[in-house]
Amino acid sequence: MFPISSELIFKVALRSEALLTLPRWNKGTAFTKEERKSFGLTGRIPSRVNTLDEQCDRAYDQLRSVDSPIRMNSFLQSLKEQNWVLYYSLLSRHLKELTPIIYTPTEAEAIANYSHLFRRSEGLFLTFSDQDSMEEDFLEQTRGREIELIVCTDAEAILGIGDQGVGGIGISTAKSVIYTLMVGINPSKALSVTLDVGTDNETLLNDRLYVGWPSRRVRGVEYDKFIDKFVQLIRKYQPHCLLHFEDFGVTNAQRLLELYRNEHSVFNDDIQGTGAVTLAALMAAVGVTKSKLADQRYVIFGAGSAGLGITTQVRDAIMLADGVSREEANKKFYLVDRFGLIKQSLGPDKIRAALQEFVRPDEEWAGVLTNDAGEVELLEVVRKAQPTVLIGCSTKGGAFTERVVKAMKKGCERPIILPLSNPSKLVEVDPKDANDWTEGMALLATGSPFPPAKMPNGKDYVIAECNNALIYPGLGFGAVLSQSRQMTDGMIIAGARRLAALSPALKDPDSGLLPDFQDAPAANFEVAIAVAEQAFDEGIQGVSWSKEEVRTKAEEKQWKPVYGRYEYDDHGAK
Structure with missing residues (x-):
């Protein structure tokens, strides 16, 4: 997959056991005969020289013999501690399959234990x-x-x-x-x-x-x-x-x-990354419906870090893209948490300071049915607000009931429904059900991977995975590349806009709102280019080269999991 570059030459001062025990430099059985002689490795490694392809095949066969995700996680962690190039090359070849093993959801179990x-x-x-x-x-x-x-x-x-x-x-x-x-x-x-x-x-x-x-x-x-x-x-x-x-x-x-x-240059993935990938999905969705972000009415179910991050990110994009004032943009959002709709009468003990901009006035909700605690629950919010966008980040599995989804469908032709909670057992609605309840008219993206849903015409509707990993590495790399002094809202929105432009749904409405996860590296690279270019536009870059060089510099900067050629240097590793 990744060819050895004849130009990749490293001066290395390590020898023998020290070279084999550092994962940054260890090649295992891929050390050449010449390297084995130069670095005192002859006799420390079996005689045959393996290619990286052969090493990956062996490691993958070993991995497939493991009987549970958590043990696969442990195996891969052990591999990382032995050989970086082999570890990253293996993951790159099986990206979609192995990312859930080294990241969410399996990593949660590894962390808990x-x-x-x-x-x-x-x-x-x-x-x-x-x-x-x-x-x-x-x-x-x-x-x-x-x-x-x-x-x-x-x-x-x-x-x-x-x-x-x-x-x-x-x-x-x-x-x-x-x-x-x-x-x-x-x-x-x-x-x-x-x-x-x-x-x-x-x-x-x-x-x-x-x-x-x-x-x-x-x-x-x-x-x-x-x-x-x-x-x-x-x-x-x-x-x-x-x-x-x-x-x-x-x-x-x-x-x-x-x-x-x-x-x-500070970044919070739970707030900004979640907000950015959701914004990209929404930009793609409004591209399908030929509307604007400012035309939508948003109900956000779950007002924690993720929910607030999504709200502020989309609000800022509405202001920037559609020229709407902050006050008017805030009015397009209805936030719902465990106390129901965030409205004035909840009081300061139930409303965090960060939510104040989005508090709804009580007079809007006069006569609306409440529960015994006087709270306006999700179904009544949907009936009253008639949202075009319903986003879930509550970890309340099944919260988007058939009644909620059908009430939303009454208010708009093509509801945009994004049940984003992870893992899949906590998702607010199974996308298959949402698709059925809207007669195939919903535009859907989820936080966990789901199989395609059947449309009334028998075609498959691809459920996009609204995974932060589709965008946050690109946002970060753009900032690193440009050495920007800040990670600005403009940079994040530029990255989200670039990801949205890659949406398969813009060419085929039955395709996913976001690129397939297997294409995440290519998508993130394009996001990084947009972010770095925006840093130049805002004049906050810390590099001496020009905006026109962004793509070339990005390509040069990327580390690839390939073996270079080692030359012994007793003056120190480089």
């Missing part, structure tokens, strides 16, 4: 109780390295399974792997971090094998000081890297993003 599966550390662990040595610990891992990407988590809201303490390092490393797979971020220039501020997970606190700091979560001022100390170290020592926040809790995610996004 992190302390019991623990074999070898990976990444950087910064612990609240050891914060006096944070700078020293950070520099020990990064000194002399050019870091382009830092993915960090405090592990309070991991992949739908909540607080996982120190096991959150698994989501940081998984996200870093996706960046490499999709856009070619060099794994040696990525750093995965867990910010261990304790855990409120009783199971972990009572587990004698738990490997993290066995303390209740630190919150408030002390938490903020700890996070700020970490961010300031990055700004001081790695000023051009992208800082990716992942799976922070709802009380901190948006707040930290707003606090630092004007100081550094």
Whole structure:
């Protein structure tokens, strides 16, 4: 798949056992006869020289003999610890099949069992109780390295399974792997971090094998000081890297993003990545219906980090693309959470500060049926608001009932329904049912993969997977490529617009609203180009070359999982 480049030559100072134990440099049985002699490997490896293709075939055969996803995850983790090129090459060849093994949903199980599966550390662990040595610990891992990407988590809201303490390092490393797979971020220039501020997970606190700091979560001022100390170290020592926040809790995610996004190139995938890929699906959908984002009425079911991120991302796009004021754009959204519709009479104890812009006035809902608690539930919101777009990020499986979907269909010809909750058992509606209940008129995308649905005419309707991995690596790579000082709303919208332009549905309405996941690397590359070009347009790039060189520079920068030729150099590895 990836040919060996005759120009890929590395000067390497390592020899013998040291070379075989570092996954960045190890080739296993692919070391040539000449390399084996030069590096003292003759006799350490069986005689036959294998190609990378042969190694991938062997590894894939071994993987297929494993009997469960979590064991496959462990096998692949072990492979990564042995040989980076083989690991990434294998994943690239079986991208659609293996991404769910090394990422969601299987990685959630690996994280939940992190302390019991623990074999070898990976990444950087910064612990609240050891914060006096944070700078020293950070520099020990990064000194002399050019870091382009830092993915960090405090592990309070991991992949739908909540607080996982120190096991959150698994989501940081998984996200870093996706960046490499999709856009070619060099794994040696990525750093995965867990910010261990304790855990409120009783199971972990009572587990004698738990490997993290066995303390209740630190919150408030002390938490903020700890996070700020970490961010300031990055700004001081790695000023051009992208800082990716992942799976922070709802009380901190948006707040930290707003606090630092004007100081550094900061990105939160749960908020901005989810918002961006959903925006791309919506842009594709309105392209099919020949309408505009500003023409829609939006009901967002689930007002946590993801729901709010989607709302603000789409709102900002409406303002930018359709010239609508912020106030008018806000009025197009109806947010529903566990207290029902977000409206004035809920009171401040039930409405987070970040939701204030989207609070509906009570007078709008006079006479609307409420439950015993006086809350307006989803069905009544749909009946009253007559949305054209219904988005679910609630993890409330089956919440989009037949009555809800049919009530929506009464108000518009082609309802846009995006049940995005993961995993599939938590999806708000099975897309097959939504398709049937709307007589094949719904435009659908889901957060988990689903098979095609049958249209009334017998054709298959492809259900797009609204997966963040279709866009966040491209957003990040665009920022890294341009060394932008910020990740701006304009850059994110430019990336979403480029992804939407790749929608198969624009050519065939029965095709998916987003590219197939197998095409995610090509899609992300185009997203990265759009993001970097937008950084130039906004004048926030930190590179000396021109906008016209973006595509060439992007191609040159991508790391590929191929073996180069090694030459021994006792003055140091390069």
